Amino acid sequence: MPQVFEFKLPDLGEGLTEAEIVRWLVEVGDVVAIDQPVVEVETAKAMVEVPCPYGGVVTARFGEEGTELPVGTPLLTVAVGSEGALGSVGLADSGSGSGAEAGAVVSAVGPGAGSGGSGSGSGEAEASGNVLVGYGTGAPVARRRRVRPEAMAASVAAHVTAAAAVSAAVPDAVQGPVAVVSPLVRKLARQHDLDLRQLAGSGPDGLILRADVESAIRALTEGAAAPAPTSAAVSVPESVSAVQPSVPSVAQPAESPAAERIPLRGVRGAVADKLARSRREIPDATCWVDVDATELMAARSAMNSAGGPAAGPKVSVLALLARICTAALARFPELNSTVDLEAREIVRLPEVHLGFAAQTERGLVVPVVRDAQARNADSIGAEIARLTEAARTGRLTPAELTGGTFTLNNYGVFGVDGSTPIINHPEAAMLGVGRIVPKPWVHEGELAVRQVVQLSLTFDHRVCDGGTAGGFLRYVADCVEQPAVLLRVL
Structure with a gap:
């Protein structure tokens, strides 16, 4: 049975204590080789590709693109087992590669196993111990493929069934990847509780740009500021309305745009x-x-x-x-x-x-x-x-x-x-x-x-x-x- 090892953000040297996730290079369910780069992070010094010291199947990722993590925070977990166990995996059935099933695999493995295998691991686990690009073992990088280990099939079956039911109940428009490249756009949407899947991007191939998010935020702000209609109309006698002097409407001043805040990091x-x-x-x-x-x-x-x-x-x-x-x-x-x-x-x-x-x-x-x-x-x-x-x-x-x-x-x-x-x-x-x-x-x-x-x-x-x-x-x-x-x- 494969063991799950937790890979934490390593010390990148030069006194650096934190890094921002710029781009994930692997997905949950991908097979990774020892010392294969799995995430690209930005530090106060440079952009760095971080390789994983374990070879196996990615079972979980921690942190979205644009998230800043301190050194020592978990990055991902990898299921590591014997060559036969990992070599027997095959391509998942059609429709089983959704994000819901990936979450079921994580649950089957169990979050507690990852914390127990962090750092040292057992004698069966293969790890290089290297965490910086250029200092790995030189093992060839495996081709990326989404898999479900057969050794885990029995313990995962119940979770997959439940996940499939949930997936069927979710509209298609909500599933699938979001056409967003910039981590700043994702962060801006999170700060305003905005669902990016509901936006139509104005960029190439429907790419969601910062202007699209800001426009949606303005629309939400204006909608919240508009007065709610009264629950019941109040009847006014014609005689009363006839004697009321006409009051000219006063134009409300337009709301000034909010100042842009750019994090210094x-x-x-x-x-x-x-x-x-x-x-x-x-x-x-x-x-x-x-x-x-x-x-x-x-x-x-x-x-x-x-x-x-x-x-x-x-x-x-x-x-x-x-x-x-x-x-x-x-x-x-x-x-x-x-x-x-x-x-x-x-x-x-x-x-x-x-x-x-x-x-x-x-x-x-x-x-x-x-x-x-x-x-x-x-x-x-x-x-x-x-x-x-x-x-x-x-x-x-x-x-x-x-x-x-x-x-x-x-x-x-x-x-x-x-x-x-x-x-x-x-x-x-x-x-x-x-x-x-x-x-x-x-x-x-x-x-x-x-x-x-x-x-x-x-x-x-x-x-x-x-x-x-x-x-x-x-x-x-x-x-x-x-x-x-x-x-x-x-």
Whole structure:
């Protein structure tokens, strides 16, 4: 007889204590293999696919999409048994794959068995003990199929019969999946006790959008606010109505729309906490300078045209600026530091883990290029490209988003010239780069049109004074104006 094991939301590392369910990858009744991803969750650091350490049949799921769960909360239960018991399962009869029957399987297994098998399990259970993607046993992923184990058929029969009767009594319009993708739409409907199955979606293929839910909520609100009709009409003599003066109707003011409330959680919440802490703890100061970047752009063009197509990927401006930053930090190590408040010490760090700000659909993230001081422009550019693609698809791991020692912020991509960026706590400095645009510039004693960029450096005034910060920024500016300066350290 299979045993039921409870799989709880594991500790995802980096001090994370909770995660939000974004998308379930399995259904109740699916066969899962050891270390097969079963749910996609969003933490304050990144999107993570969580694999299940057990192989067997999914008997229950806990939590809907959009639900935030703390670490240690049950995610699902899996019926685990011998190879013969699980191998004898077959496709369920037509009509038996409903959600009601899935619930009957859970009842037959018994919720108490899951809690008893959590964590350790018996010697018969097969489990990898791994809970993070990339650290599994590498077992092949089984094809998903909805099944009913024959070993459980006798104990489930009564529940299936009752479930079928209930299912027959429920109208077809209420059964089946709901055409909703966004967890926020589901949550909004739950908050207002709105049945999504009663809505007709205006999106592609009937997809229910947020506007559909908000429209239904407004309709419910207006219906509740309308006065109820009286139970009996009151007769008024004609003589009375004839002498009553006509009273003009007064238009009622339209109800103002309710303010939208957006929870500060996930990536957005983590960014908010970090920015607030930075402003609260770090006495920052900013200096900036306008720089002629014409020679840097010419050098980049020469790099990318040399060697032809076999030369590899093109070098980006961000990669060149990152390489300039590592050279500047080697000359001014004070800015590659952090402050230990408890010990009242400045800690100068030996490696440069260079973060760069990246705007994504999920908010602002700062991926980190590890050991940037040991990389050339090509290597830094390749790693920036890899991390940027992972950020766009939401696949950055917590380790790729933490541990930075200095941040490069290219806000010029938004079409702005300057900014005073907030330091990425607990770092000591951030270099901001504006857009590179043609401007009038005095070059070699004559007025000319040159490619000009504004650089700004925000620094922690506890780790250095203005002279050090100004020296760092001036060295970066010199390298931008005369890239040959970098040859001394290449």
